[in-house]
Amino acid sequence: MAVKIFIDAGHGGPNPGAVGNGLIEEDINLSVASQLADDLRAMGYDVREYRTTPDENVISPVAADLRKRAAEANAWGADYFISIHTNSSTNPAANGFETYVYRLGSTSARLAQSIQNAVIAALGMKDNGVRQANFSVLRNTTMPAVLVELGYLSNPTEALNLNSPAWQAKIAAAIAEGINNFVSSGS
Numbered sequence: 001m002a003v004k005i006f007i008d009a010g011h012g013g014p015n016p017g018a019v020g021n022g023l024i025e026e027d028i029n030l031s032v033a034s035q036l037a038d039d040l041r042a043m044g045y046d047v048r049e050y051r052t053t054p055d056e057n058v059i060s061p062v063a064a065d066l067r068k069r070a071a072e073a074n075a076w077g078a079d080y081f082i083s084i085h086t087n088s089s090t091n092p093a094a095n096g097f098e099t100y101v102y103r104l105g106s107t108s109a110r111l112a113q114s115i116q117n118a119v120i121a122a123l124g125m126k127d128n129g130v131r132q133a134n135f136s137v138l139r140n141t142t143m144p145a146v147l148v149e150l151g152y153l154s155n156p157t158e159a160l161n162l163n164s165p166a167w168q169a170k171i172a173a174a175i176a177e178g179i180n181n182f183v184s185s186g187s
Contacts, residue, residue: 001046002044002045002046002050003045003046003077003079003080003081003105003183004045004046004047004076004078004079004080004138005040005046005047005048005049005079005080005081005179006044006047006048006049006050006072006073006076006081006082006091006156007033007037007040007048007082007084008033008049008050008069008073008081008082008083008084008144009026009029009030009032009034009035009047009050009051009084010025010029010051010060010083010084010086010130010147011025011026011029011035011056011057011085012026012029012030012051012054012056012057012084013059013060013065014058014060014062015058015062015065016031017020017085017086018086018087018088018153018154019088019153019182020088020153020159021153021154021155021159022048022159022163023086023159023162023163024066025085025086025088026054026152026168027054028086028150028153028162028163028168029031029084029085029086030051030052030053030054030149031168031173032084032168032171032175033049033084033166033172034052035048035050035168035172035173036047036082036084036176039172039173039176040176040179041152042102043153043176043180045087045179048072048073048076048078048090050072052101056185057072062115062144063115063136065099065138066135066136066140067136067142069083069137070139070140070141070145071100071137071140073141073143073145074140074141076144078141079132079143079144080143080144080145080146080179080183081141081143081144081145081146082143082145082146082148082175082179083135083137083138083139083146083147083148084150084151085147085148085149085150085177086150086151086152086153086162087149087150087151087152087153088152088153088154089152089154089155090154091154092154092155092156094152094154094155095125095126095151095152095155095157095158096125096126096127096128096151096152097116097119097120097123097126097127097148097149097150097151098116098128098129098130098131098149099113099115099116099129099130099131099146099147099148099149100112100128100130100131100132100135100138100146100147100148100149101131101132101133101138101146101147102132102133102134102135102138102139102144102145103132104130106144108138108144108145108146109130110182111132111144111146111178111179111182112130112146112148113130114178114179114181114182114185115146115148115174115175115178115179115182116129116130116178117119117178118174118175118177118178118181119171119174119175119178121174122170122171122173122177123164123167123170123171123174124172125151128149131136133147135147135186136165148175150162150171156161176180
């Protein structure tokens, strides 16, 4: 039986996420998440996506929507949960790739490190590391869960990358490689 991976394109619907340099987070998240899902399916994984269109499945209020994302992954029996996000900062110089988990030292953290390593090697981004956070989708999932921050749309250089379909495909492929490296290693 194929390993089941739940892909969550962060934000959507009434919650567009961060906005900067002419970009809207929900759009970038959806594009990269869709490419990631395709890449993982091509590798033989069973993949389910929370949303495949801007408004699909998204409910209000935001807290209920976040709980719904985790609940759907739990009900499906996903082996892994990956949430795709784009970062922003009031400091336009802030940049880099980072991953978040609910607990450091966990299986989630080892998965996050594998993703982190693959993305940094493939794209040469600043390595902001694996970090701990009390995010709803990480806290409420019953499987190893990782939230990735693709880069800072508030950074003019990273915004150009985030808006590039070629770059989006490259980071999706790197995330897929990081997931596959982790799963294949039996970690």
